[in-house]
Amino acid sequence: MANARKQIVEKDQVRSYHCMTRCVRRAFLCGFDCQSGKNFEHRRGWIRSRMVFLSRIFVLDVIGYSVQSNHIHIILRTRPDIAGNLSPQEIACRWLRLFPPPLFKGKADWTPSHEIIEPLTRDAERIECLRQRLNDLSWFMRCLDERIARMANQEDQCKGRFWEGRFKCKLLIDEAALLTCLAYVDLNPIRAGEAKTPEESWFTSACERIQAFRKAAQGQPHSPENPDMPPGITSAIQQETGGEPDWLCPLTDRFSRKGVFQKLDEKEYFDILDAVGREKSSTGKGSIPLELAPILERLSINVTCWTQSLDNYDSLFRRILGRASHIMAHAKASGLNWFQGIRICRILFGT
Numbered sequence: 001m002a003n004a005r006k007q008i009v010e011k012d013q014v015r016s017y018h019c020m021t022r023c024v025r026r027a028f029l030c031g032f033d034c035q036s037g038k039n040f041e042h043r044r045g046w047i048r049s050r051m052v053f054l055s056r057i058f059v060l061d062v063i064g065y066s067v068q069s070n071h072i073h074i075i076l077r078t079r080p081d082i083a084g085n086l087s088p089q090e091i092a093c094r095w096l097r098l099f100p101p102p103l104f105k106g107k108a109d110w111t112p113s114h115e116i117i118e119p120l121t122r123d124a125e126r127i128e129c130l131r132q133r134l135n136d137l138s139w140f141m142r143c144l145d146e147r148i149a150r151m152a153n154q155e156d157q158c159k160g161r162f163w164e165g166r167f168k169c170k171l172l173i174d175e176a177a178l179l180t181c182l183a184y185v186d187l188n189p190i191r192a193g194e195a196k197t198p199e200e201s202w203f204t205s206a207c208e209r210i211q212a213f214r215k216a217a218q219g220q221p222h223s224p225e226n227p228d229m230p231p232g233i234t235s236a237i238q239q240e241t242g243g244e245p246d247w248l249c250p251l252t253d254r255f256s257r258k259g260v261f262q263k264l265d266e267k268e269y270f271d272i273l274d275a276v277g278r279e280k281s282s283t284g285k286g287s288i289p290l291e292l293a294p295i296l297e298r299l300s301i302n303v304t305c306w307t308q309s310l311d312n313y314d315s316l317f318r319r320i321l322g323r324a325s326h327i328m329a330h331a332k333a334s335g336l337n338w339f340q341g342i343r344i345c346r347i348l349f350g351t
Helices: 043-057 088-098 114-121 124-133 137-156 175-186 205-217 266-282 290-298 303-309 324-333 342-349
Strands: 016-022 060-067 071-078 168-172
Touching: 016 137, 016 175, 043 060, 043 088, 043 137, 060 175, 060 205, 071 137, 071 175, 088 114, 088 124, 114 124, 168 175, 175 205, 175 266, 175 342, 205 266, 303 342, 324 342
Parallel strands: none
Antiparallel strands: 016 071, 016 168, 060 071
């Protein structure tokens, strides 16, 4: 029996979650569909553009993402600590940008005026409700999925359900779990045979971070319109993104709480992706190179099991992953005795 989502999601805590939503149709969400002979590659740009826009509205950190041919992975971190400090005017402005009055619908550069914001700010109960929604995973995914479904249905000239069902959600309870999930998400195109290296895995968080890192190392400004992108792939970055590359949460920020890892910087993460990616592209199993062992040892990860777990991520981890002691504490707080998958987590991450 599946656990209720309320036993997984803690709305009053800063937590990271792996969300996944899948297309229900035989036709592809993105990419080239051999059945119909149509190319839906441009839809990846729709999805990224919408995620960037929503990241400016919602009080959630986007840690990682991957847009596949028939599903989307996105790793989000709730920020009730920031949401609780937003002023009523800021909350009203964000919400009205997300759901503008009919007169302003379709205008991406529209900014609510004081005359429109003021009536909403006087309703304290409504403001508190919107404060909760702006820090809510379900509202983020709803605003993402609904927009893409409408655009796809309009393009396909059809009606009906576009997504398989409600998005799936896993709690990433500690750094070890977050690293495992982020590597799994960023390596999805490589496992699916859609890319050979992380830097060529277009429309993934790894690709964006690698391109930005390379531009910074060369002293060049980063642009979302990547000149290295092959002609068959169109980024389709819309105006609502603002053309800014900083929408992804940084991996490490030692001077604030914004970063997601305390002991792992971007270069080290790229090394891990490259090493694990090489193993999967050749034999599908093997050992991590010796020079990467200190990084994984710092996180107390069983190297062999961790590498193998990436192949069976979905079947091993259903609703939650992390160190066994953290999972047991969360289960106790939720009124449960245990969560499925705790045995492999005990082997993988220790106690």
